[in-house]
Amino acid sequence: MSLKKTITAIGLLATVSLLSVSSMAKSINPKELKQTLSQKGDIEGIQELPVENLMLVKTKSGQTYFVSKNGRFVFQGQLIDTWFRRTIDELSEARNAHRVPLEKMGVKLDELATLSFGNQDIPKQATIFVDPNCGYCHALFNKIQQSPEKYNVDFVLTAMLGSQSLLESKRLNCAVDKSKAVIDLMNKTKLATEMREDCDAKAVQKAPIVMGLLEARGTPFLVREDGLTFNGLPNDFDAWLEME
Numbered sequence: 001m002s003l004k005k006t007i008t009a010i011g012l013l014a015t016v017s018l019l020s021v022s023s024m025a026k027s028i029n030p031k032e033l034k035q036t037l038s039q040k041g042d043i044e045g046i047q048e049l050p051v052e053n054l055m056l057v058k059t060k061s062g063q064t065y066f067v068s069k070n071g072r073f074v075f076q077g078q079l080i081d082t083w084f085r086r087t088i089d090e091l092s093e094a095r096n097a098h099r100v101p102l103e104k105m106g107v108k109l110d111e112l113a114t115l116s117f118g119n120q121d122i123p124k125q126a127t128i129f130v131d132p133n134c135g136y137c138h139a140l141f142n143k144i145q146q147s148p149e150k151y152n153v154d155f156v157l158t159a160m161l162g163s164q165s166l167l168e169s170k171r172l173n174c175a176v177d178k179s180k181a182v183i184d185l186m187n188k189t190k191l192a193t194e195m196r197e198d199c200d201a202k203a204v205q206k207a208p209i210v211m212g213l214l215e216a217r218g219t220p221f222l223v224r225e226d227g228l229t230f231n232g233l234p235n236d237f238d239a240w241l242e243m244e
Contacts, residue, residue: 047094049079052215056094064089099227100214102127107210113157113173113203115182118144124152125241129211129221131160132168132185136233137220141186143237150238155185158207160219166204174199 042060046067049056053069056079065076079088081097083105088094102109109127130137144151157173159166175181175192184192211221214229222230224241234240 045091047091049088049094049097056088056091058091100223100229101225101227102210102223104227105210105213109154109156111203112207112210113169115155115157115172115178115185117148117153117155117182117186118151119149120152122152124154124225126225127154127156127223129156129158129207129216129219129223130185131158131165131219132172132188133161133165134219138186138188139233140220140237145186155182156207156210157185157204158211158219159204160208169204170199170201171195173204174201 044058044060046058047056049066055067055069056064057067058064063076065074066079067074080086081088083100086093088097114127128137128140130140144153157169159169172181172185172192174195175184176194176196177192180192183189214221214223216229217231220233222234222240224230228240228243230240
């Protein structure tokens with residue numbers, strides 16, 4: 001990276017830090033923001049970025065600038081995605097910035113506490129970070145258990161809700177019979193009783209680190225196979241799996 005680009009990136013990080021100060025201010029939606037920024041020229045589109053309270057705005061005349069979500073701060077410059085070594089200055093690029101394929105980040109599921117569920121004869125659809133005691137996770141479990149033949153997903157155990165979640169995550173990860181462990185996870189049962197002696201409990205502790213890199217705010221946190229992410233419980237899980 002050139003010195004000029006490095007200085008630009010540092011300036012961007014500093015600006016984003018300033019934007020976070022205004023995070024308690026009332027946010028406005030893209031439609032309201034478009035009206036507020038109309039003096040900048042005809043707006044082609046606005047796309048929220050995977051940076052808290054930051055949006056990319058593209059004018060029809062070709063200008064690109066970045067705006068805090070409450071519309072207070074506007075700045076121009078380069079936004080550089082250091083993970084994928086690319087500059088983001090188009091609406092399509094901003095949309096794609098929400099896609100972070102785990103394999104491209106070097107995340108190896110076999111190094112995490114992972115349980116597989118569903119129809120192994122269809123392509124894998126998503127990796128889902130879950131806490132055994134997360135209510136929204138169990139709402140998602142209930143949904144996909146209704147038609148298990150439709151899904152092929154991996155659950156990554158992560159303890160976000162305290163010591164009991166950590167103990168249960170370790171138990172499920174160390175179970176000899178993974179099929180029973182999946183049932184236990186999804187139904188809060190205790191069918192898996194035999195544990196592996198060589199189990200590495202550290203695998204459970206790695207998941208929050210990965211979630212931190214992905215800026216996940218809690219569980220469930222979903223990562224589709226093409227890298228599209230979603231924090232929380234989708235209103236329509238099937239639609240999320242198929243959306244462009």
